[in-house]
Amino acid sequence: METLPKPWFDLAKYREVRLKEALYEAELAERFLEEGFVRNAAGKAFQAWKTLVAAYAVDKVEELKNAFPGRKKPRGMRGRAESALWVLAIMPTTALKQVAQIVGGDVDIYTDKALWIHEYQYDGPDPQAILSPYPDDEVAVRDIKRLVEKVRELAERQLRR
Template identity: 55%
Template sequence: MELSKPWRDEVGYLKARLLEVSYETELAKRFLEEGLVRNAAGKAWQAWKALLAALALKEKEVLRTAFVGVRKLRGGKRLSEADWVVAFMPSTRVRRVAQILARKYGDSVLMYTDIALNLHEYQYNGPDKEGIFSRYPDDDAAREDIERLLRGLEEVKKLLQ
């Protein structure tokens, strides 16, 4: 399935992102059951990023004040920075988007975003007892936050209904 472009089909984009949230959440749960904690962290991160993009779509006009400018895409198409952020939700913009969304949807959006970013880091670096490469000293600590983020996904997803 191809992801609809939010500047062409907002309804289709929202449906696709919410479906992505469901699929990635289900995979994260399965990976946890199998003991694949780093894989589960990656899927929980992807689910959160998709949910944040869905929320951001609803608040695109507010995002326009924080993300100004224009992006040039392949083929010469020009796109506002805000539309680009909503469409691609790059990890470098995730926290700023969450800060903006937290103003309307509550601080839990920002808290879960921080957990998601920590899990994203853990996915690539694994556990680290010294806390240099990862905030998680072991897989059990990461598992706890994955489970927390999965609960948060359900909680925040209700805000879109």
């Protein structure tokens, strides 16, 4: 597997490696589903989505700089990096929705599904559907499969460009 370049050094290479990583994570999600490990599959599908969002956000660096101003000191680095590039590198779950809105389109729309799947990973199904839209594993599996399909579609589209 390729080493992930830091976005403050090479944005194009960063995007390429993140797109490949998204495809690897999606493949793992599918394997977990085949084995019946639904909550593990949910985690891998969510990781694939976060990685994909980071790759797509490369094209929106200027907007990210407006949304995440300032500088941060990344762990293990001597100097400071722009906060927007730190968000791009780490893609914290707490920033995922905001970044997805900046990217727009399917990335924004499917991020909502990804966040529900992320919650399902930790909390499991909710038969009363009070805290989660997933009353059972089968409903969650359908959304996990849809998210994985969208990861593949969007990642492959970017890799071809």
